[in-house]
Amino acid sequence: MKTTYIKLSLSAVLLLGIYSCKKGEASTNELSNYAVADSAAVTTSDSISSAASMEVKDKQFIKTADVNMDVKDVYNATIAIEKSVQELGGFVTKSNLQSNVVSEDTYNTSDTEAMLIKKYKSENTIQVRVPTEKLGDFLTAINTNKLFLNSRTINAEDITANIKYSELEAKRNQKTSENIDKIKANKDKVALGNENMSEGNLQKLTTMNMADNLKYSTVDIYIKEPKLRVAEIAVTNSIDNKYRYNFIYDAKDGFVYGFYLIQRIFVALINIWPLLLIAGGLIYFFRKRKAIRPEQPKIQE
Template sequence: MKTTYIRFSLAAVLLLGIYSCKKGEVASSDMEAYANADSAAIAVSDSISSVATMKVKDKQFIKNADVNMEVKDVYETTISIEKSVQELGGFVTISNLQSNVISEDTYNTSDENAVFVKKYQTENRMQLRVPTERLGELLTKINDQKLFLNSRQINAEDITSSIKYAQLESKRIEKNSKNISELKSNKDKVELDNENMAEDNQQQLANMDATDNLKYSTVDIYIKEPKIRVAEIAITNTKSIDDKYKFDFFYSAKSAFVEGYYLIQKIFVGLITIWPILLIGAAVFYFARKRKPVKKQPDAEA
């Protein structure tokens, strides 16, 4: 009896802490019907918070959960969770599984073979939508997959006041529509009618979102593996291939001889191209040498 009292007390404190109203939202007939509907009780393990399955008379809650945990195998856990969600009538909206590479190294084992070693850690970020009445059951199945639970947060947002406010807003919009219809047709009436219709459309959109959030709870999950995995991939020893064909003396000598022959051709063709400059230079040199005075030799002593 004492344990039950403590659980209800903790639930009441949590609800007071997370209580908030969505201002301006209006509930449709579908949302009102869901708000008054009774859900079947769900048995969950003691490891799941009572917030997930809690019911309070004349109160309606939008429930969400956030789970962060470590698992043995991310891929297998992902498949298991997705299967559980489908069995419970829910669906997966996000599943971002990826492997974070820590290091990559290549080790040669022979002249022909080598091993490519990759160290990595796998993780996945998921977002699920599950019927609210089965949220506790899903959290139990998720909890069974954990090796270590880093954190788990379950929120229950009380929108009872928003539902009541939505009913009042629906009546107001309906009354405005009737009042506008009784006005004389003119430009102002058209504008008022358009504004009222736009407001009604916004209300219907808010109604659908609120109804969907009441019927389906959103669960965000982050899972990762606690240890680093190693992948060993057999590959070809590329270093031995590079060494084999890196240098060939006879081929290189032949190529050098051919390149030298082409270089001589290019030099000869270049000289032919600048023959006028060479001719002018030769003429200038000739006349300059011819005009240069010849130094007289001193007489030899007798």
């Protein structure tokens, strides 16, 4: 009896040891796989949030990001960002680069030359679409252009339920279409068919937009320069004085103007000829009357 008990105990210990070994091997494999995945995430995404490369079984996420940072040169940073987007298979949907002038002064350097000094800050608002699986790589790439990161927001919106609802709505729309086909042809059938088709088209559009947002992540980027930049532009000094007065041209212009002035005066006199005729008649009448009037003798004292 004792020998049987010892054998059973040894067998139990042996089985427990084998089970523990297998369990330990399984746990080790899981941890190794998790460690490899985590290590890969850290390697490819050293300075970005895990939300950019997050993947969950049976879940679908629409990912977006918003980055605000200072860069040394806005133009060069813009070129680098657009190049990174192209290399990753994405595209730029908006790029609004502008320079805000803080001050503008002109300094004369000679009688004919001057220097225009502009102090300004450049900024750019960029919106890009990149393949979702490469969002982390893109954020890492643009991070190399920063002087200072003001803010960064990464969103991963779970739309698993939305996708399921879209599928159910598509089935409902198809069923409604089949039921409408069974109705006898009349005005109501046409109206119901058009309404159902319009609803189906809107549902297809929603599904297409959802699929596009799943495939491509939208990234909004705002970059600016922290310090003022100075632009020196050579300009002509007092160019207005060069063309301010031209004697020959002004004399010729004055002669022509005088000729046209005489014409205007002559035309004006023609327009008022009745008044001139009346005035001439009155002057003639008073002069003739004065000539006829006898002169009064002077009284001698």
